[in-house]
Amino acid sequence: MFLARMQSCPLSFCAMAIIVHTNKQNIALTIAGSDSGGNAGIQADLLTMSALDVHGTSAITCLTSQNPDNVSQVFPVPPEYVIGQIDQVLRFFEVKALKTGMLFNEAIIKALADYFKRIPNILKVIDPVMIASSGAKLLEDAAIAALKNNLLPQATLITPNLDEAAVLIGERPTTPKAIESCAQKIAKQYGVACLLKGGHMEGDRLIDILADKEGTLYKYETHRIPNVNTHGSGCTLSAAITAFLAKGLTLPDAVGKAHRYLQKALLAPKKLNGQSFIQHNIL
Numbered sequence: 001m002f003l004a005r006m007q008s009c010p011l012s013f014c015a016m017a018i019i020v021h022t023n024k025q026n027i028a029l030t031i032a033g034s035d036s037g038g039n040a041g042i043q044a045d046l047l048t049m050s051a052l053d054v055h056g057t058s059a060i061t062c063l064t065s066q067n068p069d070n071v072s073q074v075f076p077v078p079p080e081y082v083i084g085q086i087d088q089v090l091r092f093f094e095v096k097a098l099k100t101g102m103l104f105n106e107a108i109i110k111a112l113a114d115y116f117k118r119i120p121n122i123l124k125v126i127d128p129v130m131i132a133s134s135g136a137k138l139l140e141d142a143a144i145a146a147l148k149n150n151l152l153p154q155a156t157l158i159t160p161n162l163d164e165a166a167v168l169i170g171e172r173p174t175t176p177k178a179i180e181s182c183a184q185k186i187a188k189q190y191g192v193a194c195l196l197k198g199g200h201m202e203g204d205r206l207i208d209i210l211a212d213k214e215g216t217l218y219k220y221e222t223h224r225i226p227n228v229n230t231h232g233s234g235c236t237l238s239a240a241i242t243a244f245l246a247k248g249l250t251l252p253d254a255v256g257k258a259h260r261y262l263q264k265a266l267l268a269p270k271k272l273n274g275q276s277f278i279q280h281n282i283l
Helices: 041-051 079-092 106-116 141-154 162-169 176-190 233-246 251-267
Strands: 002-005 027-034 055-067 070-076 097-100 123-126 193-196 205-211 217-223 270-272 275-277
Touching (some): 027 041, 027 079, 041 055, 041 233, 055 079, 097 233, 106 141, 123 233, 141 162, 141 176, 176 205, 176 217
Parallel strands (some): 027 055, 027 097, 097 123
Antiparallel strands (some): 055 070, 193 205, 205 217, 270 275
């Protein structure tokens, strides 16, 4: 994997110092849907946080009936219960960073947006989950405006894929150079950092671009790993970023280490039902 800052001198995460663990546990929160198959959603988030030595807390937004091939049912949790879960977590735990995944409807998004105004000091990674890898819709059409207008501007980082970028700014990049431009446009439009994931682009070369609020670009490049089911990879990456932010890393460092963690998890997969899947407990 190659990682460089695209404006000034190159950055290297290979020589990054290992964070010294203290007696104080780093704590993160995931606000997302439950994946009954266990490979994505809340389950993947908590597995990732645990593997990275961060205590993961959770607020479930939706119950789903699904496996890696199909989502057959979605049951959204009433917004007041979503907020109630978060409120109880924050009453007891000193959460340093949170992430959101599947939010599904306008009512949940607006409730979260209002609540987030009360917790400005907690770092927020917003994964604008819209469609499952199986093709199932995970965000209602009526909720898109609330996501764009109410939630995304409060993020520390948003992590769209190429299809989600098309919804956010009406443009789906088709070349590596276009990913850079699109990431900057999203960052500028919403006033937050954007990690635009290029995994849905054709070809063996995979490029993710981080654009910070000032427009500085950071590039994360690797190659596609064959014969591994990537269900839950977006959840895993955003959860890992959140975990590293909870540990106190800067945003570019957190993204770089999360990217490297995901690659390790894909290169040493676990076998389930004759297929290879992300191995979260890789460390």
